[in-house]
Amino acid sequence: MFKLLSTVVATIGALATASLAHAQVHGQSPMPPMIRIVVPFSPGAGTDILARRLANALGPRLNTTVIVENRPGASGMIGTSTVVKGPKDGSQLVFGSVSLVSAAALMGNASFNLLTDLTPVAVTGEGPLxxxxxxxxxxxxxxxxxxxxxxxxxxxxxxxxxxxxxxxxxxxxxxxxxxxxxxxxxxxxxxxxxxxxxxxxxxxxxxxxxxxxxxxxxxxxxxxxxxxxxxxxxxxxxxxxxxAVPGYSATLYNVLLAPAGTPAALIKRINKEVNEISASKEMQELLEADGFTAVNETPEQSAKRIRDSYTVFKRVGAEQNIVLQ
Known part of the structure; x- marks a missing residue:
């Protein structure tokens, strides 16, 4: 009996190892058993509500557990910094609004660089102020x-x-x-x-x-x-x-980000699922309640959007003498 049990355990271990090796050889990365989405703002806000709806839909699609954790403070910097310092295996993500981008651009003593320490996964929706x-x-x-x-x-x-x-x-x-x-x-x-x-x-x-x-x-x-x-x-x-002011534009959007260094295969997989969730009737109804429309972007397109916003905010901050402490 003991010999049989040992054989079964060894077989399962070998299969798991082979599966992991296959994924690595084919450029894939295993999905973490749990994903924590950090919302760096208070519970109950619009960003928090969207994150929770996203998490509920994302878990079954990725066949993993997805939870939301609120870590507010310092204009979103506290919660975001925990993700920056966390594991780079897809187990920790941060879901923020464009205010996170503006705060990061204007923060005089930020503990991280939004453009180099984080990787955009997906933008879920956009709308006007x-x-x-x-x-x-x-x-x-x-x-x-x-x-x-x-x-x-x-x-x-x-x-x-x-x-x-x-x-x-x-x-x-x-x-x-x-x-x-x-x-x-x-x-x-x-x-x-x-x-x-x-x-x-x-x-x-x-x-x-x-x-x-x-x-x-x-x-x-x-x-x-x-x-x-x-x-x-x-x-x-x-x-x-x-x-009245040609060229003026200030757009709201929500974005999901991962620590820089997170495997590209994981980023791509989560991006695909988030885009499909954003296009669903349930999520569109939630977005439309705030005047938003769903967005379908690749991680690269979302990265360009954030770079462009960050650059504008940085310039305006310097010209208007805005420094966030």
Whole structure:
């Protein structure tokens, strides 16, 4: 009996070794038994909700366990740094928004380099920031906003959830390209900035749809533009800020990244599954609720997108003297 058991164990071990060797010879890498997706932001935020829906769908497709872990702090730098320092076998990934890219570009003492220490796996969706004003405001169009800012430099103000957020950078990009100055008021979170915009303490706000959807429906805020370069199908009645400032564009997106050095075969496999999940009806409904559309990109295309964003944010940060500590 003992001899038979030993033979069975040895056979299983040999088969496992042969399978692993076959995968390595054919340029494949074994899927880790568990994948941890780190969300470097607080639970309940839009990025967190998307990550959990993605994890639920990804596990069965990869035949492995996929969990989500929130590690907020320092504009996403804390959670992301744990992934950078973690194993490079696909067992740890980070799911962030474009605000992670802007923070990394503007951070004066970042512990990692986003472009060299991480490898993009996939972008799940993209959508425009909304530009909104109090309903009592006389500003009703992108042209009105630019004209009012030019007439009284530094008199208009906007609020965001903090320095280095995509909303902050988007406004500074507008300042830079339109040669205007809308003053930035940072808050500890986006909610109080929304409240002060409703009350007229602030003149304008740059925000994702989910941040101000209720206030728009209630007639407390009025959207005057999308910040994307082209009109948005989700907001067909809104003009672009580029109609007043040619070339202006500030787009939101969510991205899944792995530590640099993660096997390319694993990156490619996860990318394929994420793209298929993003194209599913369930995920598209979730994306559309925030004015997003699904994205189908290769890892190389996602890498170019992030490089381009990072370069723009870095330049605007230097020109507008923005440093995130």
């Amino acid at each position: 909304l530009v909104a004003v109090p309903v009592s405001s006389s500003i009703t169009s992108p042209q009105d906003l630019v004209a009012a800012a030019r007439a009284k430099p530094d008199a208009l103000s906007h609020g965001t959830g903090g320095i280095g957020t995509i909303a902050h950078v988007a406004a500074e990009m507008l300042n830079n390209q339109a040669k205007i100055q809308i003053r930035h008021i940072p808050y500890k979170g986006a909610a109080p900035a929304v409240t002060d915009t409703i009350g007229g303490v602030l003149d304008v706000i740059f925000a994702a749809r989910t941040s101000i959807a209720g206030q728009l429906r209630a007639g407390q805020l009025r959207a005057i533009a999308v910040a994307s370069a082209t009109p948005s199908a989700a907001f067909p009645n809104l003009p672009t800020m580029a109609s």
